[in-house]
Amino acid sequence: MNLSVQSYDVIVIGAGGGGLRSAIGAAQAKARTLVICRGKSNRSGATLLAGANISADIACDGETLARLGVSQGNKKDTKDAWFSDIIHEGFYLNNQDLATMYVETAGDRLAEMIDWGMEVHGMEGAREVSVFGSDILDTMMRRCRELNVEFMEDTMFTDLLMKDGQVCGVVCVDLYSGEIKALRCKAVVLATGGAHGIFSENSGSSDLCGEGQAAAMRAGAEMIDMEMVSFCPTVVTWPTMYKGNILPYILFSTGYGRVLNKYGKTFTDRYLSRHVERLALDSEWNKMLLSYALNAEIQEGRGTRQGGLYYALDLHPQEIMEELYADLPPLKTGIYADIMKIFEADRSLVIKPAAHYFEGGVRIDTACRTSIPGLFAAGECTGGMFGANRVSAATTEMMVEGAVAGNSAAAFARDTSLLPIDTAQMEAIEAELLKPFTNRGGQSPEQLRSRLHAISAEAMPVIRTAEKLTEGIAAVEELQHELEHVTLSDTARTYNREWRRSLELRSMLPVAKTMFKSALVRDESRGVHVRGDMLRTSNVKNLYNIVFRGESLEDAKAPAVLTRMKPEIGEWSYTEYIEKIVAEETGEEDA
Amino acid sequence: MTCHVKISRGEPGREGTWSEYTLTVAEHEDTSIMNVLERIAAEQDPTLAFFDHAACRQAACGKCAVRCNGKVVLACKEKAQEEMLLEPARPARLVRDLLCRA
Structure with a gap:
């Protein structure tokens, strides 16, 4: 192994939005910073594919959006109201201190991105600012270059080097030459995204294989909420060349198309009450609720021979097609134009729920410290922020945590010296x-x-x-x-x-x-974690996070961090509790 | 349909050898060049090198370019043809087989 003569204050692993924002944070705090990335520095990771790179969004409360001059449409909204929604959406498993950090600093992160040149394309919802995933990366990359952040591309991170329980370097493989390299540093920020590669059906790029989570576990770090994985309900599984594409979800969320079983019938009413079905079809709760209903229909044996369901888009009369192209102009070009030809030929896509976002991951505190000295983490590879279900934007999470992690790692590096390599x-x-x-x-x-x-x-x-x-x-x-x-x-x-x-x-x-x-x-159903053999939610006995230390499967149950909001204590069926949570969030008397 | 694929192999200084593969692609199934390369690697020849270590497979990252029948295309966006001659897109930056430094 080649031990590099170069050493760094901070090494960031990953060059999606979480990694790049961490690098900016560290470099702004005067740390000599290196980013190691699996692929190209601004064209790898999950950020690029956010919203299929046609409709990514960054989230922020309406009051702040009005103050920043982005949108006046939701002026009466507050950070407290947003916080409350995030806790409801997470079914009270969120670390409320992390969620507070999210709502309190989202506006600052959005404002600086606009200041650095990111283009805003209007609003997608009351709190959702429309952007392109590629523009998020390009904007952060320009800022990284201004700050002289160094990059090591096409390099696969494998291990943390440790000295007396503290991080002192990293090991990685140059994928082109096959050379194994070791690099010394004072602090590491993990920003490796989700572990999508575990699943055949997933919506991520091919580089998301959980290297950060696994290395953290080998080093003995704590992992939290690992059972919580959001599926995107309508991801292409056939034709093969579009496998993993979330376009049907974007179309469905915009209001177009239907999901049908092998007999050409709709079916969501079999699994969801009328009220919850409405939410599944027409609201931002659709990821969780539709994934449940679609998976149930497939398990009941009414899926197609390719193992999924049909996403059908009826483009007659022609005015519907014109409306669609007016709503989503990118459909006219590139790969999306190719997919639209399938619908124009009166065929459909086969879709199924695919692994999409990992709520669980490396446990962090509000300084984005892990339980290992010198090890920090940001973005999707972390756990705890969204509890049992993420609805609000992961792009905002990566920026909020990246800024903190980079800054914390730089501060740690200032107070520590380079440790000898074992x-x-x-x-x-x-x-x-x-x-x-x-x-x-x-x-x-x-x-x-x-x-x-x-x-x-x-x-x-x-x-x-x-x-x-x-x-x-x-x-x-x-x-x-x-x-x-x-x-x-x-x-x-x-x-x-x-x-x-x-x-x-x-x-x-x-x-x-x-x-x-x-x-x-977790022997209950809560949020995105659905146990078919235990379709109940219990706030009497299950208001805890599951935490594992390192690779040990000795579980520890840590009480949920309920600093600001406490749930009603009781037990309900899975769908009853969803109705209750939604009624609380929307302020309805009774659903 | 049956695909006949001829692929340029080798590293800089040792290019110029070719491998040929035949595989069947299901009717009506839209299959990309990337899908064909993945199937060859999985089923016939695990030594084939092509860009896939950080690939979006959705024509967004733009890194999987190959030369197919003389024309540079993205492997994930271009549909497979019955007869394909595949070469590196940027021979001056060749790493191995179809993979070039981006």
């Missing part, structure tokens, strides 16, 4: 990373990856059961054992795709196992 640890990591090259007789990374996808589809769909989760944990443990013998047919170090797949599995397997275990421990 060469034995470095050599042990190198040996582990290179082991697949000398293994013989094991399965290929592609085989193990397919098996993981089959396991996650069984154990961790929207609707889970204790039985399937228990089987899933055992199956992942079996895969972990087989990964030790994973065998490559490609022996070159230069851009070895098989080797990279095996390193991805090294991260995805422990993260998957922790998710399944967490989902097993």
